[in-house]
Amino acid sequence: xxxxxxxxxxxxxxxxxxQINCTYQTSGFNGLFWYQQHAGEAPTFLSxxxxxxxxxxxxxxxxxSRSKGYSYLLLKELQMKDxxxxxxxxxxxxxxxxxxxFGQGTELSVKP
Amino acid sequence: xxxxSQTPKYLVTQMGNDKSIKCEQNLGHDTxxxxxxxxxxxxxxxxxxxxxxxxxNETVPNRFSPKSPDKAHLNLHINSLELGDSAVYFCAxxxxxxxxxxxxxxxxxxxx
Numbered sequence: 284x285x286x287x288x289x290x291x292x293x294x295x296x297x298x299x300x301x302q303i304n305c306t307y308q309t310s311g312f313n314g315l316f317w318y319q320q321h322a323g324e325a326p327t328f329l330s331x332x333x334x335x336x337x338x339x340x341x342x343x344x345x346x347x348s349r350s351k352g353y354s355y356l357l358l359k360e361l362q363m364k365d366x367x368x369x370x371x372x373x374x375x376x377x378x379x380x381x382x383x384x385f386g387q388g389t390e391l392s393v394k395p
Numbered sequence: 396x397x398x399x400s401q402t403p404k405y406l407v408t409q410m411g412n413d414k415s416i417k418c419e420q421n422l423g424h425d426t427x428x429x430x431x432x433x434x435x436x437x438x439x440x441x442x443x444x445x446x447x448x449x450x451x452n453e454t455v456p457n458r459f460s461p462k463s464p465d466k467a468h469l470n471l472h473i474n475s476l477e478l479g480d481s482a483v484y485f486c487a488x489x490x491x492x493x494x495x496x497x498x499x500x501x502x503x504x505x506x507x
Contacts, residue, residue: 314494325498368436374494380451385438
């Protein structure tokens with residue numbers, strides 16, 4: 284089966300660091316994505332990991348451990364505009380259609 | 396300039412009606428997708444087309460019929476609308492062999 288788990292909601296303070304965890308069990312794996320979705324808007328791409336390790340992009344970093352079926356998204360120097368839903372998604376191989384299988388999303392609230 | 400566009404943005408209709416949602420991408424991608432996001436914000440794949448050919452159909456009721464007249468367009472027609480069809484429908488596109496998917500702005504469908 285396909286299962287992707289992430290916390291439903293998190294709260295953090297402006298200027299702080301927050302880590303959003305994601306665990307997955309899928310029948311195929313062609314990388315893991317993190318998307319950001321503000322209320323009423325489309326998901327927008329944040330990061331992609333296919334090899335183990337940490338990918339850093341400005342204030343955002345994403346980590347992957349394929350052996351553990353685990354990823355996290357790290358957000359530093361939090362800003363109010365980072366309040367959004369963060370979606371973890373596993374990409375299936377192209378011979379399975381290359382579809383994205385999403386977790387339920389983590390609603391992050393950044394407070395002053 | 397919009398990369399992936401959908402029309403309409405909002406659609407309110409009565410149960411039993413038939414409606415269509417249109418999607419167009421100008422990114423030159425060869426693969427397009429339809430996703431459904433329910434009230435709990437869970438985003439789930441419905442269909443995927445590659446070069447106008449259906450490659451994913453995730454056990455969606457046959458009241459839903461996607462149509463791809465060319466690789467830049469993927470429309471979604473829904474017959475005999477039901478209350479449970481109320482959701483936000485997102486179109487997305489990607490290039491086969493590349494993993495990132497680009498999402499349209501979404502169509503909020505409300506069935507009364």
